[in-house]
Structure formats: C-alpha cells, structure tokens
Amino acid sequence: MTPLMIAVLALSMVGTAFLSGLFGMAGGLVLIGVLLALMPLPTAMVLHAITQIASNGWRAFLWRSHISWRPVAVYVSGCLLTLAVWSIARYVPDKPVALLLLGATPLMARLTPRNLKPNPDSLLQGLFYGSTCMGLMLMTGVSGPLMHVFFLGGKFDRRSVVATKAACQVASHFMKLIYFGGIISQAATLDVRLAVVGVAASVLGTTLARRLLEAMSDHQFRTWANRLITTVAGYYVLYGAWLLLLPRLQIR
Template sequence: MTSLMIAALGLLMVATAFLSGLFGMAGGLILIGVLLALMPLPTAMVLHAITQMASNGWRALLWRAHIRWRPVANYLVGCAVALALWSLTRYVPDKPMALLMLGATPFMARLLPANIKPDPDRLWQGTVYGTICMGLMLMTGVSGPLLDTFFLGGDFGRREKVATKAMCQLVSHFTKLIYFGGIIDQAASLDPVLAGVAIAASMLGTTLARRILEAMTDQQFMAWSNRLITTIACYYIAYGGWLMVRTPVLAAFDKGGLQ
C-alpha cells in the first residue's frame, strides 16, 4: 500500500473514531464499509478490528470511571460461545452479503418489541446477547446497533453507556481479530505501519470527541445517533444489493441482453 493511501486511511480513521467517540458506533459503520470496498474481506476485518480495538480501548480508558463491569463480564461469556461455534465451520461471508447485513443491522435492532428490555446484569441474558452480537460481528464487522439494545434495561446514562459499550466492543473486536487473523483458512496479515497509523488515528479521534460528548444532552445524543446511523445503513443496503445483482446483470448484457 502506498504512503498516500496510508495517509488517506489515517485521516479517515481519525474522522470515524471521532464519530464513534460521540455516538458509539457511526464511525465504525463508515470505516468497515470503506475497508470492504478497498480490501479483501479478511484483511478489511483485521484492520477494522485493530482500529476499533484502539478506538474503543482508548475510549474505555478515558471513561473508565463510568464502566459497569458485570455486564461486560456477562457479554464476554457470549463472545466466547460464538467464537467456539464459528470456529467449527470457519465461515467467511462474501462482500455483498456482508454489506447487506451491515445495512440491515440497525433496523434489526429497531424491530425488537418495545417491551423487551434486557437486564445486562444477568448472566444468561448477557450470554445470549454476547453470542448473537459476536455472530453479527463476524458476519458484518460491527454489532453496535444491536448491542445498544443490551443496555435498555440497565438504567445507563450516556457516559455509562458509551464507556461500558466501549469495553464490550473492545472484547468483540479482539475476538474478531483472533477469528480473521488466525482461525479461518485464508487468515489475513497486516502491514505493521498501517496498523500503527490505525492505532494512533483512533486514539486521536476518540480524544477529540470527548469534550463535545460532555457538552451534549442525552436528547441530542439520541437524535443525532438515529439520523446518522439510518442514513449510513440505507446506503449499505443499496450498495450491497447492487453488488449482489451486478454480476448476473452484467453477464446477461454480455450475452446480448436480459432475457
């Protein structure tokens, strides 16, 4: 990868880490979509994992006083279950399917009945959520929108939600790194320079977001999160759908037109 491309990706990572520092997930949604467009899926997943581990790890450190550790431990059990199950098949999704699922993820979370409010302090609920979210993470690269619903019954303020979610995401992305970097048959490797840029950029973007998050109200936080994530999700559904139909459509035209 050229120096110019590494620099461009570094700037993108600063911007996406800034968004994630504010809203907890939007930046990661944007970044994985760009990486999937530029790289093979396993490589994109590994780079995204390193970037998001740095971003979420730094965010968790900055907000460490607000982390609630019991939900994190419960969620960790579910991640371990999901990794064990996926390791049996070593499945790797193709790009169109990953993008479609990526776009559908926020809407899947919103389809949950309003009366479902899981208790993140209960082990079995944390295990179920961790298993489902980790499976989604290995399919699409992200699980933030669904993970948000994990905190509905726990009386979390925006600081506690961002901090505890950051710790859960750190665990998830580390598990994703293990899977795509070491378990699957076509395990990916990564340029150490690019990895270093990703870590530094993620920490910088997260730090820049802290003051703005402090100034936001809970109402502003929710309103802007929903608008931004809905826009991004709709784009990925359209893009993934186009990639899925593009090959047969082009093949049909090559044969003289659609039949």
C-alpha cells in the same frame, strides 16, 4: 503502501475514531469500507481489528469510571460462545447476505414489543446480543448498530453507553483479530507502519471527541444516535439488496 495512501488512511482513522468517540458507534462501519476498498479482506479485517481495539480501548480508559462491568461480562460470554462455534464451522456468508443482516437487525430490534425491548442488565439478553453481535462481527467486521440498540435500551446515561460499549468492543474486536489473523487465514500480512499509524490515529480521534460528548445532553445523544443508526442500517439494507439483485439485472 505509498506515503499518500498511508496519509489518507490516517485521516480516515482519525475521522472515524472521532465519530465512534462521540456516539460509540458508526466509525468502524465507515472505516471497514475504506479498508476493504484498499486491501485484501484478511488484511483489512486484521488492521480494522487493531485500530478498533486501540480506539475502543482508549475510549474505555477515558470513561472507565462509567463502565458497567456486569453487562460487559455477560456480553463477552455470548461472544465467546459464537467464536467457539464459528471456529469449528468457519462459515463465511456472501457479502449481500451479510449486509442485509447488518442493516436489518437493528431495525428489527426497534419493532419488538415494549416488554421485550433490549435490556443490558438482563442475563439472557446479554448472552443473546453478545452471541448475535459476534456473529455479525465475523460476517461483516462490525456490529455497532445492533450493539448500540441493545445498550440504548437500558437506563444508562450517554457516558455509560459509550464506556460500556467500548469495553465490549475491545473484547469482540480482539476475538475478530484471532479469527481472521489466525483461525481463518494465516496469510494476512500487515505493514507495521499502518498498525502504528492506526493506533495513533484512533487515540487522537477518540480524544478529540471527548469534549463534544461532554457538552451534549443525554437527550441529544440518544436522538442523534438513533438517527445515525437508522441512516446506517437503511444504507446497508439498500446496498445489500442492490448487490443481491444486480446479477439478475445483468442477466436480463
């Protein structure tokens, strides 16, 4: 990696960590795209996992008094179930299918009847969302939009949403690191300089976002978070559909 490329990655990591620090999501979605464009998939997934563990871990520490630990424990249990199954199957879907799933799931969650709306305090829903989000994590590297829909469905304030999500993300990204760094591929190599830069940039971006999150109201947080989810989910649906149709258009 050249110094210029490391500098570009560092700026990208600061910016995406700031975005995640503000809304508890979206930064990882942007970062994984940048990493996949610059390096092989196993290496990209490993570096992404390390930066997201640092970003979410620091965010969870900053807002630790607002973490709701019961939903975290249930959610992580669901993640472990999926990791166990995928470690046996080692299924890797096509990129268009993964993108369509990533974009469609949060949109589908919004269309469910009111009495079935996501509830982070529900044991069954926590296991279901933990398992489903972990599946998305292993298919696409991220699961932020669907996870955010789940936690926005509760009665948490903005700090509790960000803090509890961050704690869940630390665990799920650690499982992704194990999956791509050991179970799926033993060939993932990572420049130590990149790992150090990634951790430092993630901590910096997360810290910079704290003051702005404090200044926002819960209404502003939910409004802009929902708009962000819709935008990101819509982009992935369109991008996945385009990749799915592209080979057929080229044949014609």
